[in-house]
Amino acid sequence: MVRAKNRKRISWLMLTVIAGVVFGYVSWLMPTMARVETAQSAEGYQLKFRTKGEELQIYEDGQWKSYFVKGINLGASLPGYYPGEFPIQKEDYLRWFAQISELGVKAVRIYTIHQPVFYEALVEYNRDRPDDPLYLIQGIWSPEEALNEKLDAYLPEIRQEFRQEIEHAVGAVYGDISIPEKPGKAYGKYTVNAGPYLLGWHIGTEWNPEMVKQTNRLRQKVPPYDSKHIQVEKNASSFEKWLAEMMDYTAQLEAERGWQHPIAFTNWVTTDPIKHPGEPIIHEDMVSVDPTHIKAVQWEAGTFAAYHVYPYYPDFFRLDATLKTVKNRDGEIDTYKAYLRELKKYHAGMPIMVTEFGVPSSLGVAHLGHLGRDQGGHREQEQGRINAELLREIADEGYSGAVLFEWQDEWFKRTWNTMRYEIPEERRSAWMNVLTNESFFGLLAMHSSKEDDIIIDGNSSDWHKISPKEKQRISVKVPGFEEIWVTHDEGYLYLGARLDKPFIPEREKLMFGVDTIPGGNRQTKELPGLTLDEGLEALVILGNRQESEVKIASNYDFHRRLYGIRYGMLPVHENEMKDNSGLFVPWKLAVSLKMEPPDTKQSHPFEEVVAGRLYRGNTEPGHPEYNSHAHWQTDGKWVELRIPWMLLGFTDPSTRHVMSYSGETNKFHSIQTNGIRMIPMRVDKQSGRMEGVETGKLIPFSTWQRYSWPEWSQPGYVERIKQSYHTYQKALQSIPTYR
Template identity: 60%
Template sequence: MNRRLTGVKQKKSRVKWVSLTVLMVAGISYLWWYWDSSRVESMESASGFHMKFRTTGDQIEVYQDQKWQPFFVKGVNLGASLPGHYPGELPITKEDYLRWFAMIDEMGANVIRVYTIHPPAFYEALVSYNRQKEGEPLYLMQGIWSPEEMLIEKKDAYLPEIREEFRHEIQDAVGAVYGDITLPEKQGKASGKYTANAGPYLIGWHTGTEWDPVMVQNTNKLHAKSASYQGAYFRTTEQSTAFEAWLAEMVDTVAKEESKQGWQHPMTFTNWVTTDPLSHPGEPLYQEDLVSVDPTHVKAASWEAGYFASYHVYPYYPDLFRHDTALQQVKNEAGEIDTYKAYLRQLKVYHKDLPILVTEFGVPASWGIAHLGNLGRDQGGHTEKEQGEINAALMKEIGEEGYAGGIVFAWQDEWFKKTWNTMRYELPEDRRSFWINVLTNESLFGILGMYPNKDGVLNIDGDRSDWDKLQPEEKQKLNLSLPGFEEIWMAHDEGYVYLMAQLDHSFDSQKEQLYFGVDTTPGGNRHAPELGGTKLDEGLETLIRLGKDDESEARIASNYDFHTRLYGKAYGMLPLKEEEQRDDSGVFKPWKLAVGLAMEPPDSKKYYPMEEVDAGKLLRGTSNSEDPNYNSLAAWQAKGKVVEMRVPWMLLGFTDPSSLTVMSYQGEGKTFKTVTTKGIRVLPWIVNREKLQTTSLPESPTPFRVTELPLYSWPTWEQVRYHERKKQSYSILQKAYREIKPSILQK
């Protein structure tokens, strides 16, 4: 009996000891995170708050070596997605973050900006990385996502459901940064237990998203009597509007939540050129200069860490960067009219003693273009080298004009992104992340490239040896018997269709042209001038011509051309020729992308015609990133008998290659229809320039049977294969970040 009781007591004692040990380990773990983060040098403010950063005049300052010193932000925006995923799926692991932080640090950046709450792994990785890092840590600018869709839809920021959702997001963000919250699972949101205290590595809070001008105007109109806010830490001036008062309230809410953690950090809210406080008489569209959201109308009342202005400023949007003569008065070091530099200067003058950060800037390294900019700083159409040079130049101007820093957009490519001039052609919409459409510029802003699986495996360089190394299941030989050709092979990945043709002679682009007709769906051109006298039994949707630099391109059958169907038939912005809309018109048109819609009163101040660019140009070069002559936009190369080519899926009519979906000839209006293809048929031929005739296609009264050509096909895919690689722009931006001498640090 006594022994039994003693045994029970011993068991209970062991249970208590185990429980106590678990609690101690958990407590030590929590204290370790907190203690380690708190080793960051900070000072205690007069009101008892810890401070690492503050604003003074037009500067951001950091407390370092027991004194306040100017701090210039050299940052990078970090997204939340990987290829094959959408941001709400939160696929990035702690190992990914740690690897990226090392690369970002090596690039010379000192700040990482995120737009919304990331999973616990992000904050754990940041604390872990900074713990082992020598010297200054990587700092965090935490964004707080506003209810953007509800704001745009309902056009009233004061609605209770919008305010409530935004307040909850603020509370969650502060809890996540300070490792003091457990977020339940919610579709499209980060969740889990947050224990890593990243607060001491914070540089500031970035509240909200880009504001829709119509929503701002409507909010001001509906709540004109609510144009003032006097909070515990932030207030508005007498000049404020209702929307600015609402913003002041949200920023004040962030301050209240952070004060509970015993810290203060500088505050800002998101803004962009569309809602800046400047007047732009040369902006064509009224809506782009409709209303202002003025950061100078919000003041820090008793927030010692201070407040700064933040703007997203790209050199190509809105169109005022090309059309506003008020911005055409400033020249850069090269003596060129530089409207970006002029805009930065005007904005800086307006904000006087308030620090300004350009929290988004940059250009994408994409085939596609969506807007044109001054000095060739377009939204797309750049090689990786050009991307780096432009981004470095923009960052230099930000520093020269006395800004507190710049944060380049973006760290990694994001395949799921969409762009206004290609989004209608990407169908089904929910499969965008399964392939990389290089015509969609928004997907390719990254400094860290996310490349489809055959990048670096099949190099476009005129050397067939990498084809010979491919596994049999990775390629397909087209059994063709046509004069001039010995072999033709095809392959594909998530970004391109690849083709290698070995001729029976060396290809000379000065003496001949090489054509590839592509058939994916019934319809198209069964005859064309380029075919000579040959007639086909099935039409071609795409015609690819390789020759001299100015003539190498992909063209599209005129009645299949979705650019003309959308902007000609549906919108009436392009002229239509009835004969070109017929089946088998015999016309192949240049593959165009819209870069500016026709603008006319009352939406614009005067008439502006539609603008478009040729997206089908195929550049000769090498896609081998190890080659000194590497060109990230290279489409083809020929050496001796071998011709290699890669073609973006969309140029071949694909709306989603992962499900073998192509654009249909059917469909009127603004909505397109698609069909499932069985694959791709390719008809190659050669044209001799001297004889002006094809050398590989028969001229016969009997149509050439395209339907009997080999079919290149592949299985659908639900998972993507990709790899990451630093773009050429990385080293260029690295050099700029290390060498930049901003005026703010020279005062």
């Protein structure tokens, strides 16, 4: 009898051990079995987050707590890819999630459905952090192209496409759907339940005001949608009714899974419900999409307002006198802070978050902002400082969250003032164009592949480590230069020159004439006595801070050809457009177009900035003088330089395409070059004497050696945390998560 009892006890112990092992194994395979503390609504739905009054709340320690979302937007691409190709792997997500958490961010926002590995990685990562998980704000992409083309949100095909996207998004989050393969869309079998880590839904994209206005006009008499959870006020517009329908459909599908989460639709300053008397462009203040017209019914999780708010766009942030009334912590008039205050006041009674904000660390600039908060032109240190300022202002003004744009740099992105120069456009993701600001909002840099191989610091030692196959010594024997080396990567052309005596920028200039295709300046006023049998497209100048830049041949200048010849916004002189004009002009980018009534409310001049400046500095991370924009440095006889591709006329270095001199006035054309020729010169500032070439004699430049390279299909890149990361990290630490 005792033996029988012992055998029974042992059997139960074995079963317990086996069950524990099985449970542990299943938990490892299905990590969402880890419990997340939740509340339960009166209807029995699980709740982790909800809205109450003007607060967003989280359920923790058996109670609801007021919560400030510290978020970051996460893109879907890597260098060499477009978002619809979904190249990011599970190990990438896991590495990034750890870095994002270390930053102090508590939630990632994605704009659309990602591949199954994203949700698998998120749940796996959170399994080991039960007390401090990384939450998800799931975006649902609207049929943007169809909406902008058809200008009617109520068309059956648009409604159906959006509803299907909602079905896929909800299924992807809760891990109970298989999405068929479709070009540009995530697909696969979604089996992991990330629902417990969801913070909220973010419906749609930035709305085209023309589409909103047209939808409202065409569908004036449309009745409110017969909704269950999300309804509209009587004064809601037709487009707002359509949005409520889509939000309600999301809620219904989630309710079927036994959960409720807060829901918002994407909005931006262009379609906010506030009037802006100082905004010159009619398009930017023509229609509103109002979150206060949409309310939750039998949806305890509630709704919130979500806006993309940048300090440089639209133009009223610089021009509207009604916003120049509020001062920031430093006592400065701050239009961004004033706008935040006005927007928050309008949305009294509901939570509001800024779900996109920030500035890029690009060399190029696309818009000018108040207090120097421009769209581009910032070193990494400046990017961090400005992002931190914006974060604090959002928190100070009583918002429920701030979601920074963005985590990683994305090369595929385009900008209005450089996109016409990137030809062929489908190759945009294959190279790094530092003039395109949209590619450099990240706190995680995606540098070109030689970023760590060649440190711009005036030391030649790293050049010795470059493989002979990846560099070329230019066989140009000219006085003043002992040797010249050239290499390249996806972002720059690199030059290393050893001189016969130290380069002193205060006394002399170092110049490199660059030729890529037939045409250009065979003579120039800047180099009197120089005569070439083949012309130069660009002139690289190193000197003091004001002198160091890349200039472009006047008849080759994309900027003046576009905004002068085509649009008539700049003066064009006939002698400047002639071949061999002898003129090199500064490399510029437009930052604001000329605006005149009736297209705008008031007149506004054309604005431009010099984009070809070359900055002396050091690119070694951690160095006291580190400058992410540094282009050149010298240490006595050695001079090294990296030149952004577009400044030399390249429209796509991966296929060796450069801008052509020819083309209609409404379209640019590119042509493939056989390579780059360079002519080096040293010019004494006081005497103007030129060393390096023989003056007064025709130089057979067309016979000189070229630097060329094979085309590349897939770029290399270097992933690295920017200095702005650490500055932003400190700012996040200064803001309480719970209020």
